[in-house]
Amino acid sequence: MKGERLWVSVAALAIVATLAQAEPVPPMPADTVPGDLLIDVGSRAAQEHLGFGWSRGERTRELGIIFQWIKCLEADVWFDVETVSDVDLWVRAAPLHLPWKRQNVGVFVNGHWLTEWVCPDDPAYSDYYVRIPADALEVGRNRLIFRMGYRKRMGRDKRELALAVDTILLRPGAN
Numbered sequence: 001m002k003g004e005r006l007w008v009s010v011a012a013l014a015i016v017a018t019l020a021q022a023e024p025v026p027p028m029p030a031d032t033v034p035g036d037l038l039i040d041v042g043s044r045a046a047q048e049h050l051g052f053g054w055s056r057g058e059r060t061r062e063l064g065i066i067f068q069w070i071k072c073l074e075a076d077v078w079f080d081v082e083t084v085s086d087v088d089l090w091v092r093a094a095p096l097h098l099p100w101k102r103q104n105v106g107v108f109v110n111g112h113w114l115t116e117w118v119c120p121d122d123p124a125y126s127d128y129y130v131r132i133p134a135d136a137l138e139v140g141r142n143r144l145i146f147r148m149g150y151r152k153r154m155g156r157d158k159r160e161l162a163l164a165v166d167t168i169l170l171r172p173g174a175n
């Protein structure tokens with residue numbers, strides 16, 4: 001009887017733990033495949049994809065990462081698709097870290113809300129993911145928008161900063 005009750009408690013805890021867990025984020029693939037659009041944010045080649053809201057390209061001293069800050073509360077990324085299909089989107093980014101607040105990032109494509117990412121209590125780079133459904137996309141130009149929870153000035157930097165972005169990967173043909 002006692003054992004049974006214990007088992008029930010363990011099962012209940014497992015269910016609670018499962019519900020509390022966010023859907024696991026598939027890791028950003030290390031290699032690209034044909035059809036991928038890899039935007040190495042911070043590089044010169046990335047600039048044609050970055051619209052409103054971005055600061056200049058920079059490099060971290062410690063890690064050598066080339067990145068750009070989103071300095072406005074909204075930032076645009078432009079990309080083309082030849083055929084409409086579901087597209088997996090990964091973003092490697094680090095928030096302007098505040099110890100008392102989580103940065104949150106609303107993700108929209110062509111005006112469709114996709115998801116909201118909440119950055120962990122950690123200033124390090126993390127991978128964020130969402131699947132863009134085919135019906136949110138159009139053949140030709142598409143506009144991805146990141147909408148920030150906050151931006152802030154830090155130290156001597158006169159800019160207000162929200163999110164440092166290293167890499168954006170779009171992989172069409174997901175099913």
Ligand SMILES: [Ca+2]
Pocket residue numbers: 040041042043065066067165166167
């Ligand atoms: Ca980069």
